[in-house]
Amino acid sequence: xxxxxxxxxxxxxxxxxxxxxxxxxxxxxxxxxxxxxxxxxxxxxxxxxxxxxxxxxxxxxxxxxxxxxxxxxxxxxxxxxxxxxxxxxxxxxxxxxxxxxxxxxxxxxxxxxxxxxxxxxxxxxxxxxxxxxxxxxxxxxxxxxxxxxxxxxxxxxxxxxxxxxxxxxxxxxxxxxxxxxxxxxxxxxxxxxxxxxxxxxxxxxxxxxxxxxxxxxxxxxxxxxxxxxxxxxxxxxxxxxxxxxxxxxxxxxxxxxxxxxxxxxxxxxxxxxxxxxxxxxxxxxxxxxxxxxxx
Numbered sequence: 001x002x003x004x005x006x007x008x009x010x011x012x013x014x015x016x017x018x019x020x021x022x023x024x025x026x027x028x029x030x031x032x033x034x035x036x037x038x039x040x041x042x043x044x045x046x047x048x049x050x051x052x053x054x055x056x057x058x059x060x061x062x063x064x065x066x067x068x069x070x071x072x073x074x075x076x077x078x079x080x081x082x083x084x085x086x087x088x089x090x091x092x093x094x095x096x097x098x099x100x101x102x103x104x105x106x107x108x109x110x111x112x113x114x115x116x117x118x119x120x121x122x123x124x125x126x127x128x129x130x131x132x133x134x135x136x137x138x139x140x141x142x143x144x145x146x147x148x149x150x151x152x153x154x155x156x157x158x159x160x161x162x163x164x165x166x167x168x169x170x171x172x173x174x175x176x177x178x179x180x181x182x183x184x185x186x187x188x189x190x191x192x193x194x195x196x197x198x199x200x201x202x203x204x205x206x207x208x209x210x211x212x213x214x215x216x217x218x219x220x221x222x223x224x225x226x227x228x229x230x231x232x233x234x235x236x237x238x239x240x241x242x243x244x245x246x247x248x249x250x251x252x253x254x255x256x257x258x259x260x261x262x263x264x265x266x267x268x269x270x271x272x273x274x275x276x277x278x279x280x281x282x283x284x285x286x287x288x289x290x291x292x293x294x295x
Contacts, residue, residue, distance in 0.1 A: 003045040003136060004113055007033060008103050008208065009060075009120035010053045010079035023267060025123075025276050027284070028292045032266070033064055033120050035280070036129075037072065038293045040116075043129035047073040049110055050120075051103045054078045067294050077107035085225045090233050099237035100208065105224055108217045117240075119208040123276065125262030126288065128209060132258070135211050141254040142244065143211035144171070150201025152264040153181060154272045162206030162241040163188055163197065164257055171257045174206060174245040192242070204257060206241055207264050219247055 025032055037048055048068065052060055057076070068074050079097055081090045083106045090098070097103065104117065116132045118124060128145050135143045146164050153159065158180040165173040177188035177197070188197040220243070227238055247253045265279050266272065283289045 001137070002047055002113055003043075003133060004047040004049060004111065004115040005037070005040045005045045006049045006104070006107065006111065006115050006117040007036070007051065007120050008100055008117065009033065009050050009056070010097050010103050023273065025267075025273070025280055026293065027281070028295065030293050031064065032123050032276075034067065034293050035123055035289065036118060036120075037064075037068060038289075039124070039126045039129045041072055042126065043133040045072070045116070045129070045133065047075065049075045049077055049107055049115075051077045051079055051107050053097070054080060071294070075110050077110050079103045079106045084228075085221075088225075088228045088233075094234055096235075096237075100240040101220065101238040101243045102224070104216070104240060105220045105238075108220070111217070112214060114211070114213045117208070117210050117212055121266050121268075122207055122209075123265035123280070124207065124209055125260070125264070128260045128262040131260045131262075132209065132211055135256070135258050139211075139256065140213070141256045142213060142216075142248075143256045143258045144174070144206050144244075145209040145211070146204035146257045146259045147207050147262065147264050148201060149179070149186060149199055149203040149205045151262075152205055152207055153179070153186070154266070154268050155275055156271045157269045159268050160191070161188070162208070163199070164204040164206055166204070166257060169257075171248070171255050174241050174248070174255075176239055176241045179205075204259065208240070210240070210244065211258070213253075216253075219243075219252055223247075 050060060065074055081098060114136060132145055144164060158178050161177055161179045163175045163177050164171060176191045179188045186199045188199055248255045265276050267276055284291050
């Protein structure tokens with residue numbers, strides 16, 4: 001079975017102040033995406049689909065695309081507000097993308113197989129790709145690669161996390177929250193209804209790494225037609241964690257929580273960049289990543 005990795009890379013990186021996707025983090029000019037794709041290849045993936053904004057096409061082709069040309073099949077899809085069902089008209093004044101579920105919807109014509117989806121902003125770790133690859137082989141269910149919350153918090157600022165709630169180890173809810181450490185507590189506030197949770201560091205969370213089946217597009221085709229109805233089209237976001245949570249509760253899909261011990265690394269704010277570079281340096285020194293990925 002061909003294994004496909006899909007990379008959400010159309011985000012604007014507004015909190016970081018630039019395009020996080022092309023920020024150098026490795027000793028030989030590597031981006032976060034380079035490490036993700038390298039680890040995916042090691043775990044058996046042979047195709048990558050980059051979902052980007054059309055205006056980012058040249059920089060992707062000239063950097064990441066060239067480096068991967070002989071390593072893995074590379075396909076591009078473009079997140080564009082014009083890619084919507086009829087009768088949904090986004091205001092011309094809107095700049096911010098429509099969300100991660102819309103980004104995936106924009107790739108429906110180039111993905112014809114089950115796949116793993118990740119964010120370009122995140123360093124997931126080798127073990128996470130190995131766990132995802134194994135689950136792709138051994139199960140017919142959807143899967144959320146679950147990290148421990150304490151392993152995903154940056155040194156500064158609030159972050160969005162998909163909080164995974166379980167009942168007797170069965171996944172029951174995925175709640176998209178804004179999470180921030182407050183003293184010795186970790187406080188999460190739900191984005192849709194402002195409900196507050198106090199969590200511990202072992203709470204499973206989604207870092208936008210999912211094992212998805214190709215029939216997700218059938219669900220999206222139906223759901224997107226009603227989602228944008230009666231919404232504020234200047235601000236609303238069509239988010240993948242919320243879509244999966246809804247589909248699970250409708251019993252349209254079955255989702256397993258697949259735990260990983262990997263440590264998440266990433267850039268949310270500028271202050272995080274130095275920490276990420278140092279962490280990658282340590283992984284190289286331990287032999288867990290090569291000093292030159294594509295050399």
